[in-house]
Amino acid sequence: MTDLKTGTREDGLEARLTLTGRRVVVFGGTSGMGAATVRAARDVGADVVSAGRRPLSERRQAEGVREMVVDSTDEEAVRTLFESIGELDHLVVTASPGQSGRLLDQDLAQARSFMDGKFFGSWTCARYAAPRLRARGSITFVTGGSVVRPRIGASMITSAFAAVEGLTRALAVELGPLRVNAIRPSYTDTEFWGFLSGEEREDFRRRVAETAPVRRAGAPEDVAQGAIFLMTNPQVTGTILEFTGGDTLVDNVN
Numbered sequence: 001m002t003d004l005k006t007g008t009r010e011d012g013l014e015a016r017l018t019l020t021g022r023r024v025v026v027f028g029g030t031s032g033m034g035a036a037t038v039r040a041a042r043d044v045g046a047d048v049v050s051a052g053r054r055p056l057s058e059r060r061q062a063e064g065v066r067e068m069v070v071d072s073t074d075e076e077a078v079r080t081l082f083e084s085i086g087e088l089d090h091l092v093v094t095a096s097p098g099q100s101g102r103l104l105d106q107d108l109a110q111a112r113s114f115m116d117g118k119f120f121g122s123w124t125c126a127r128y129a130a131p132r133l134r135a136r137g138s139i140t141f142v143t144g145g146s147v148v149r150p151r152i153g154a155s156m157i158t159s160a161f162a163a164v165e166g167l168t169r170a171l172a173v174e175l176g177p178l179r180v181n182a183i184r185p186s187y188t189d190t191e192f193w194g195f196l197s198g199e200e201r202e203d204f205r206r207r208v209a210e211t212a213p214v215r216r217a218g219a220p221e222d223v224a225q226g227a228i229f230l231m232t233n234p235q236v237t238g239t240i241l242e243f244t245g246g247d248t249l250v251d252n253v254n
């Protein structure tokens, strides 16, 4: 029952966009969607831990955020990090294994690096966070639009994303009442595209804006807003939430 005067519910499960008093850990918080999520969670009151590999001296540190250096593929380091943090309410894993490539340009070790980086990295974070997640907490993974619209040269990252989406649904069932969801973005203007020259990146942005139904390229803040929604809405689990601007529905920049 909801008290109509105060908006509060007997079961305490309010779908309000606030994280006051909640602890949020973001793996991949040093850049892109993760960094935007760190800022957004802090701005709605969370106590935020931002984890990534790069040294503290190389980070643009968000005020009021605890920064930790850790590689999500290092099981021992991830276990130690969650032991040192203690209880938490929400885990977000954006960490990326890097750029994919064409099948014939890769050997098995390179192909496996995507499963290790994206899939097992996400798994490892969930594995060691789950026992410390407070009741009604959540896990949010990040995949990509190529799961439904594969792009040339992205077979392994696409496969790793698909595996993460399978893990999302399976863990939503296994870990309930904890909630487990994934965000599926398409082109989002972050450091992820830093390997392109300035001119190439501008051209890519322009082509995305011309072809995507929303006529714009995604911003990391779009994803961050979705992450806050997934953390705060008590009824959403096992969901893959798209932030593709409709890019997966049309012919695009492949």
Ligand SMILES: NC(=O)c1ccc[n+]([C@@H]2O[C@H](COP(=O)([O-])OP(=O)(O)OC[C@H]3O[C@@H](n4cnc5c(N)ncnc54)[C@H](OP(=O)(O)O)[C@@H]3O)[C@@H](O)[C@H]2O)c1
Residues within 6 Å of the ligand: 027, 028, 029, 030, 031, 032, 033, 034, 051, 052, 053, 054, 070, 071, 072, 073, 094, 095, 096, 097, 117, 118, 121, 142, 143, 144, 145, 185, 186, 187, 188, 189, 190, 191, 192, 193
């Ligand atoms: N941007 C896009 O257009 C787009 C589209 C579809 C899907 N995605 C997916 O969305 C996710 C987030 O992308 P983004 O654009 O935010 O990328 P980004 O700006 O490159 O950020 C990636 C983050 O992951 C961290 N990271 C990478 N490997 C890590 C590891 N082993 N352990 C811990 N942290 C690690 C990086 O920090 P450190 O360098 O400090 O480790 C960085 O903070 C990625 O999985 C990407 O594949 C992106």
